[in-house]
Amino acid sequence: MQIVAVVSFLLVTTVVLSSRDQCFNCNGVSDQKDCNVITSCGENEACYVRKFTQYNGKPLFESGCISKQNCQIIHQVSGLGRKRDDGITNCYECCTTGNGTYPCNDNLCGNPPATEKRCYSCSDTINPEDCENVVSCDQDSMCHTGTYIHPLSREIRYTLGCLGKTTCTALMNHWHSYQTSSQSSGHITLQHCNDCCNTDFCNIRLCGIPKRVKPVFIQKPDNSTLRPEFEGVILVCKTDPTSNATLHWEFKGLSGGTTISSQAREISVPNNVNLTIFPVHQSDMGEYICSATNSVGTSTTSAFLSPK
Incomplete structure (x- = not known):
């Protein structure tokens, strides 16, 4: 048979995306685009933005993480127009993406999209996936990630930020990724990388940085x-x-x-x-x-x- x-x-x-969000997290900035701190929310949290008017008439923005339960009933919870110690709430919105990389609360409460590119920015870090700072780059720059081997610890260190387009092009053409090995490192092959990209927050994906998903x-x-x-x-x-x-x-x-x-x-x-x-x-x-x-x-x- x-x-x-x-x-x-x-x-x-x-x-399959992570259930955790990355959110902008600032308290009292005059424009949400000025917020340059990112935080990781819990599994049952979402991103939010609250816009409020101070008693001197100037608007401020507050942002961060909020429970998803409150997100679903945010207008009832927030009480638009209600007075608080810091001013009168004009807007209270929340969002959730679950992708763990792109903060979705960048454009809430009528805040127009940023015209400048925004990139993760951290120096000399061992764990780039924990980077929580962002910077705005001008139109002649790109998001960049580079690595090097620390001379004492022999650990791979990462630097993230903005870099001029001309410099980025030169790095990617000649020093995009190369490997060296030496007697002093115990014949261990060491990899160095310089890479650039041209969209918001894209440099958290370069040089082998693990995905946050x-x-x-x-x-x-x-x-x-x-x-x-x-x-x-x-x-x-x-x-x-x-x-x-x-x-x-x-x-x-x-x-x-x-x-x-x-x-x-x-x-x-x-x-x-x-x-x-x-x-x-x-x-x-x-x-x-x-x-x-x-x-x-x-x-x-x-x-x-x-x-x-």
């Missing part, structure tokens, strides 16, 4: 209906390499079992884990869950094996 192996996979381009699946397992004892399956689970994720399989059997068969073969490489079961048995039927975890959180996808 012929034995048939079924290879099942599904290509997808769905982006949960792992993104680029290949998911598909459901399969199989004949026990005669057919097999390969379940494929793969994430975007920039997710820097650790992947593993879990099992919820139709009969209540949670242990993956000892005959199953798992092959794991960075950002990719395949599970081969051949042949399948009745006890292998159920839901196979692929979990991918990085520093931001965990994403899951699953496939069901059902008997014919």
